[in-house]
Amino acid sequence: MIINGLRQTGKSTLLQFDPVLAAGRSYRTLDDLNTLGQAHTNPQQLIESANALALDEAHRAPELFLPLKQAVDQERRPGRFVVTGSANLLLLKQIADSLAGRAIYVHLHPFNRRELLGRVANPPVLVQFLGNGQWPSVTVPPVTETEILRGGFPEIALNPSVDYALWFEGFEKTYLERDVRDLRRVENLLSFRRLLRLSALRVGGVLNVSNLGRDAHLPESTARAHLDLLETLMVIHRLPPFLGNRSSRLIKAPKLYFADSGLAAFLAGVTDIRSGMPESLRGAIVENYVLQNLRAALEPHLRGINFGYWNEQGRHEVDLVLEYGRQVLAIEIKAASRLAPRDWRGLEAFRAITPNCVAGIVAYAGNDLMPLGKNLWAVPMQVLLA
Numbered sequence: 001m002i003i004n005g006l007r008q009t010g011k012s013t014l015l016q017f018d019p020v021l022a023a024g025r026s027y028r029t030l031d032d033l034n035t036l037g038q039a040h041t042n043p044q045q046l047i048e049s050a051n052a053l054a055l056d057e058a059h060r061a062p063e064l065f066l067p068l069k070q071a072v073d074q075e076r077r078p079g080r081f082v083v084t085g086s087a088n089l090l091l092l093k094q095i096a097d098s099l100a101g102r103a104i105y106v107h108l109h110p111f112n113r114r115e116l117l118g119r120v121a122n123p124p125v126l127v128q129f130l131g132n133g134q135w136p137s138v139t140v141p142p143v144t145e146t147e148i149l150r151g152g153f154p155e156i157a158l159n160p161s162v163d164y165a166l167w168f169e170g171f172e173k174t175y176l177e178r179d180v181r182d183l184r185r186v187e188n189l190l191s192f193r194r195l196l197r198l199s200a201l202r203v204g205g206v207l208n209v210s211n212l213g214r215d216a217h218l219p220e221s222t223a224r225a226h227l228d229l230l231e232t233l234m235v236i237h238r239l240p241p242f243l244g245n246r247s248s249r250l251i252k253a254p255k256l257y258f259a260d261s262g263l264a265a266f267l268a269g270v271t272d273i274r275s276g277m278p279e280s281l282r283g284a285i286v287e288n289y290v291l292q293n294l295r296a297a298l299e300p301h302l303r304g305i306n307f308g309y310w311n312e313q314g315r316h317e318v319d320l321v322l323e324y325g326r327q328v329l330a331i332e333i334k335a336a337s338r339l340a341p342r343d344w345r346g347l348e349a350f351r352a353i354t355p356n357c358v359a360g361i362v363a364y365a366g367n368d369l370m371p372l373g374k375n376l377w378a379v380p381m382q383v384l385l386a
Contacts, residue, residue, distance in 0.1 A: 001079065001081070001082045001083070001103065001104055001106065002083045002084070002085065002089055002099070002103045002104070002105050002106070003015075003082065003083070003084045003085075003106045003107075003108055004084070004085055004087075004088050004089060004105060004106070004107050004108065004234065005084070005086065005107060005108030005109070005234065006086065006110065006233070006234040006235065006259050006260070007086045007171070007175040007176070007179065007233075008153050008154070008155065008171060008175065009108050009109065009110050009152075009153065009154065010108060010154050011056065011084040011086070011108055012029065012056050012057075012084070013154075014084075014108070015027055015054045015056055015082060015084060016054075021054065021082055022054070024052050025050070025052045025053060025054040025082065026049065026050035026052065026053055026054065027054045027056065028046065028049070028053065028054070028055055028056065029055075029056035029057055030055070030056065030057040030058060030060040030061055031056065031057050031060075036060060036061060039058075039060070039061035039063060039064050040061055040063055043061065043063045043064045043066075043067045044067045046064065046067075047064065047067045047068055047071050048071070051080075052079070052080050052081075053080070053081050053082075054081075054082045054083075054084075055081065055082070055083045055084070056084050057084060057085065057086060058083045058084065058085050058089075059085035059086060059087040059089060059092065059095070059182070059183070060182050062092065062095055065095045065098040065099060066098055068081060068083070068098070068099070069098045069099060069102060072099075072102045072103075073102075083103075086175075086179055086233065086234070087179065087183055087232050087233055087234070088231070088232050088233075088234050089105075091228075091231065091232045092183075092232065107299065109152070109259070109292065109295060109296035110151060110152030110153050110154075110157070110259065110260045110292065110296070111152035111153070111154055111157050111158075111296075112152060112292070112293045112296035112297050112385070113143070113147070113293050113297075113382075113385045113386075114293075114297050114385065114386065115296075116147075116152075116157060116158075117140060117141075117386075119140070119386060123301060124297045124298060124301060124386070125138060125383060125384065125385075125386045126294070126297075126298060126322075126329075126384065127298065127301045127302065129359075130302075130324065130327060130329065130358070133358075133359075135369055135377070135379070135383070138383055138386045140382045140383065140386045141382060142365070142367065142380070142381075142382050143289075143365070143381045143382050143385070145276050145277060146273060148261050148262075148265075148277075148285060148286060148289045149164065149261070149262055149265050149270060149273050149276075149277065149285075150164060150262050150273065151260040151261045151262020151263060151265075151289075152260055152261075152262070152292065152293075152296075153167075153171075153260060153262065153263075155167065156168075156262065164262070164266070164273045165266065165271040165272065165273075168262065168263060168266035168267075169266075171263070172193075172196075172266075172267070176196070176233070176235065177189060177193075179233055180192060180229060180233070183229060183232065183233070184225075184229055186226070186229075191216060191217065191218055191222075192226055194216045194217070195212065195213075195216040195218060195223060195226050195227075196226075196230065196235075196267060197267050197268070197269075198212060198215055198216050199212065199227070199230070199236060199256060199258075199267075200258065200263075200264045200265075200266075200267035200268040201268050201269075201281075202256055203256060203257060203258055203264045203268065203281075203284045203285065203287075203288050204255060204256070204257065204283070204284030204285075204287045204288060205255060205256060205284070206251055206253050206254075206255055206256075206311070207227075207238065207253055207254050207255060207256045208253065209223050209224050209227065210223075212227075234259055235258065235259055235263070236256060236257065236258055236259070237256075237257045237258070237259060237291075237295075238254035238255070238256060238257075239254055239255040239256075239257055239291070239307060239308060239309050240254050240308050240309075241253070241254065241308055241309060241310065241311065242308035242309060242310045242318075242321040242323070242328075244323070244328070244354070245310075245350070245353045245354040249312045249313045249315065250310070250311065250312060250313070251311040251312075251313055255309050257287070257288050257291055257292070258288055258292075259292065260292060261285050261286075261288045261289035261292060264285060264288050265277065265281070265285050268281055268285075282335050283333075283334075283335045286333060286335040286365075286381075287319055287333045290320070290331075290333050290363060290381065290384070290385065291307070291320060293385045294307070294320070294322075294384075294385070295307060297385065298322075302324045304324070304325075305322060305323065305324045306322070306323040306324075307320060307321070307322060308320075308321045308323070309321060310330070310346075310350055312349070315349070316345060316346040316349035316350065317346050318330045318331070318332055318346050318347060318350045318360075319331060319332050319333045320332075320333065321350075326356055327356065327358050328354055328356050328357045328358065329357070329358060329359055329361065330347050330350050330351065330354075330357055330359070330360045330361070331360075331361045331362075331363055331384075332344060332346060332347055332360070332361070332362045332363070333363045333364075333381075334362060334363065334364040334365070335364075335365055336364060336365060337364065337365040337366045337367075338364075338366065339362060339364055339366070339372075339378055343362055343364075344360065344362050344372055344373075344376060344378075347360030347361075347362065347376060348360070348373070348376070351375070351376075358375065359375045359376070359377065360375065360376045360377070361376075361377050361378075361379050361384065362376075362377070362378045362379065363379055363380075363381050363384045364378060364379075364380065364381065365380075365381055366378070366380055367380050368380065369383055
């Protein structure tokens with residue numbers, strides 16, 4: 001089993017303290033310099049050092065994966081190895097090729113709202129809605145700006161006393177820059193950091209690598225390589241366009257989001273949580289928060305679900321399009337507490353040319369769940385994420 005996840009999302013804690021993952025396994029972390037040295041110089045010995053092994057931060061030593069493949073081929077015992085990485089091992093070709101057909105992959109997201117509210121015993125509201133077309137009755141507190149800005153990293157989400165800006169500043173310096181050096185030679189970390197922060201200012205927007213590179217004073221090829229690295233480190237997520245209907249005017253570039261709304265807000269310049277989000281960023285950061293919560297909540301329940309967006313150039317757009325099997329669900333996200341008909345025109349246009357779209361949803365900051373038309377709903381954000 002391979003557990004991928006951004007730094008500080010709880011992978012090490014799971015390996016050491018989860019009753020199932022920790023039971024009977026020897027724990028080794030490549031954050032320990034001695035273990036890292038052994039992984040580089042004698043990976044075979046490290047792989048053979050225990051009958052059942054938990055290897056933490058294994059992406060730091062790609063040399064481990066050929067001996068790991070050989071050990072799995074010699075003895076196909078499910079669960080013998082549990083491996084974590086703070087880089088997406090599926091995007092590291094050497095590693096992905098070694099383990100093809102030999103591993104299952106689990107992505108560990110930052111905490112989602114359902115986890116923080118203790119609602120994981122119940123299926124997500126959207127899963128229930130897709131199953132029977134009915135909205136279950138739920139009572140949950142409204143989404144607050146503070147929780148959006150703090151995000152889902154366990155240490156900061158579970159401890160209100162932790163200073164938001166200090167924590168993210170340390171995260172950026174201690175983890176991101178070290179992992180960047182581990183995976184790829186980046187000659188100018190200042191330029192890399194500039195691109196990272198400019199990316200945060202573009203969260204929720206259609207990605208134009210050429211413009212981003214120009215603003216970061218980088219060649220387009222370097223900007224593209226840096227973005228690939230950020231995606232490998234699972235810091236950013238590129239949301240692909242939905243191309244499954246008849247429109248010929250679609251924007252085909254991906255949209256850019258971050259793995260965590262708090263990280264995106266901090267990198268975009270929100271350093272004082274008490275001052276809240278600037279209006280220029282509010283809608284995009286809220287979109288990021290909704291997307292990260294839906295991905296984390298739905299992926300374990302709806303295997304194979306795909307997330308995308310839809311944009312007819314200069315005419316209509318839909319923030320999120322979810323595909324599961326033959327069902328399509330369209331979601332528009334609004335940070336406002338009041339709605340107007342223009343807020344769901346994109347949903348109506350999308351549904352008109354997408355026969356298998358089962359419903360359109362406007363997720364908003366109000367409190368009333370109400371129909372807006374046939375299979376068209378206004379849904380409070382807290383209900384959608386429950």
